[in-house]
Amino acid sequence: MARRPLPLLTDETEFFWTSGADGRLRFQRCEGCSALIHPPQPVCRYCRGHALTVTEVAGTATLVSFTVNERFSSPGLEPPYVVARVTIDEDPRVRLTTGIIGCEPSELRLGMRLEVVFEQVEDVWLPLFRPGAEQPDEPVALPPDHPGPERIRALVRPPLGAERFEHKAALTGTGASRIGRRLGVPPLTLTVEACEKAVADAGLTLDGIDGLATYPGAGVTAGFGEGGVNALENALGIRPTWHNGGMETFGPTGSVIAAMLAVAGGLARHVLCFRTVWETTHTQQLREGRRPATQPDRVTDGAQWTAPFGAVSAAHALAQNAQRHFHAYGTTRETLGWIALNQRAGAALNPEAIYREPLTMDDYLSARPITSPFGLYDCDVPCDASIAVVVSAVDAARELPKPPVLVEAVGTQLVERLEWDQSTSTHEPQVLGQAAHLWTRTELRPADVDVALLYDGFTMNCLSWIEALGFCGIGEAKDFLDGGKNIARDGLLPVNPHGGQLSHGRTHGMGLVREAITQLRGEGGARQIGGARTAVVATGGLTPSGVMLLRADV
Known part of the structure; x- marks a missing residue:
């Protein structure tokens, strides 16, 4: 089986991808405000200080979202597999996209306590997570966003004047x-x-x-x-x-x-x-061999933090946001289904639309899964x-x-x-x-x-x-x-x-x-x-x- 995509090691990122060699997870830390910085940067985004170092963390985390991928394949990972987000205990503003091992997807729940486990692939140690030995008896409050939805409006800049371009x-x-x-x-x-x-x-x-x-x-x-x-x-x-x-x-x-x-x-x-x-x-054309398929040996930039864990589609990211909305506000699959049904009803009146056939809620709910909670x-x-x-x-x-x-x-x-x-x-x-x-x-x-x-x-x-x-x-x-x-x-x-x-x-x-x-x-x-x-x-x-x-x- 082909190996999963691996990050390209650079002077800026090598410390992170090789820190598992001694079983310790490491991040950048700002010496000015003690914030953990991830992905690595030349400056602290919180206090804008330039005094940055590398520090060890305990490797414990909280599961804040996940999706069970059913549709997309990725080298080295055959569906179904879990793509997850975890927050680091020392600074919950830091999230990692990762994989979960050591339990069935059906056993996962938001707020689960996790601990890091490294998987070595060539010269890279991938930080994966498994359930910790001790789990809370009651659901825990998940770390909030920074800024949270209620703070967004206060951060918006007002117009500079009455004139509007x-x-x-x-x-x-x-x-x-x-x-x-x-x-x-x-x-x-x-x-x-x-x-x-x-x-x-x-x-x-x-x-x-x-x-x-x-x-x-x-x-x-x-x-x-x-x-x-x-x-x-x-x-x-x-x-x-x-x-x-x-x-x-x-x-x-x-x-x-x-x-x-x-x-x-x-x-x-x-x-x-x-x-x-x-x-x-x-x-x-790719399927017919009329266009060359290229798969980079190593991934760089933003993809290096997601592709090694099978997060190869925007669906994997947004599905996890949907899971958080479900968890926070009681939203359900039927809630999303009403959007799909509405769009199909409009398409039925549009001769240009590709899909015009009627769609029912039963059709929506029974469609083949893509990556939870998303279906076709x-x-x-x-x-x-x-x-x-x-x-x-x-x-x-x-x-x-x-x-x-x-x-x-x-x-x-x-x-x-x-x-x-x-x-x-x-x-x-x-x-x-x-x-x-x-x-x-x-x-x-x-x-x-x-x-x-x-x-x-x-x-x-x-x-x-x-x-x-x-x-x-x-x-x-x-x-x-x-x-x-x-x-x-x-x-x-x-x-x-x-x-x-x-x-x-x-x-x-x-x-x-x-x-x-x-x-x-x-x-x-x-x-x-x-x-x-x-x-x-x-x-x-x-x-x-x-x-x-x-x-x-x-």
Whole structure:
């Protein structure tokens, strides 16, 4: 059997990965404030001191979340296996992604006391954990997040002044390529299809486009990109005065917010934003041997702290956040099921959606498990597609044939830690801060929103945004979602009426922007939300996210 992925030993990390040679677990420690720092850094994130050393810890920990992986395979680990998070006794702010040995998955419970056990693989000692000899008789309170959900709002920075760059930008056009599974179409072809349609929808020609923006940009493989801005410019010859592409932005639709800044600052008048995925064709080509599969001998950067333990998918991270939400607030699988059923009901009215067949709660609950508590219908639908949106300066938008969709506010602030396993544990990381930031930039409130387009790479993403944006209180989603009525097309807060990523297809957030434009123009056909005048669009997916509040030009 192939060995599991191993971390690349560097000067900064070797102490951690080899500390098990003498059976002792070690971390960086700040000599100024005594905080443990993990992953290793050149500075303490708490007091910003530079006096750092390495210290031994007892190797005892608390189990704060876990998921039983049933679906994903990883070299050296055959499913089912457990991916877990534990907090270190000496500083519970430090969490490790790890594996659990010495007990059956059914015996695991949050709050269990654990002790470290090292497994040597070549020159690496992997810290795994097993149940401690003594266990508490009563459930224990789990270590809180830093900052906790109740503290997020206090950390959000208020606007610098009354002027809003958002009010200088508008969304004027949108288009989509064909969408489906294993289309076998080159990704740049899909991009051109979507972009040509978006430009025509805006009433422009390609010669009128003077800006290009995309996510995640060039160099991204595995079916999640098409070559970036350079590839499209080479194909169309647009010659933009401004362009932008990359992953370190405001989530998958960060290109749209960046374009708003560009037109507000006078760098461009009409920016063409696009997002292309071709994951299903890429995967098919891998299976057929038409595309080389690469497996690095050693993993680096953030992956080194998760991949050795079989955490190879975003599902493994978010499933553990779902477990914590269940534990903290009494949420159940049925709570998540109402989101999946709602999206499928919307998709039934959308001829573009990939999955349109009826879905019942029994179907949802009996679907094959993926990684607990997620089943098949908690996960979005991989597809091939491209979505494009034109962002225009407001004065230029007034000259176009269709009424523009105006931008009321955006939310972008980083408040939580960026590492998935060190960040918010009860919700999708990177939603609470951005949501709170949005409401500081507008006088509108959640009750003013007519339709919500919320990222649903997994059902838990959508639940997180519902609570973060204040459509119900933190921990109140179980009651808010019960029965699915509140989020239905005729409910208090219609959510993803086109089917979302769970049924329409995984277009990585840009499909949500397109649906918001469609709804605010009144072009939704059978799925149209009556009287829709304001829409919130939230995208992320465990990355730094972005949220925007849009309104019709009335």
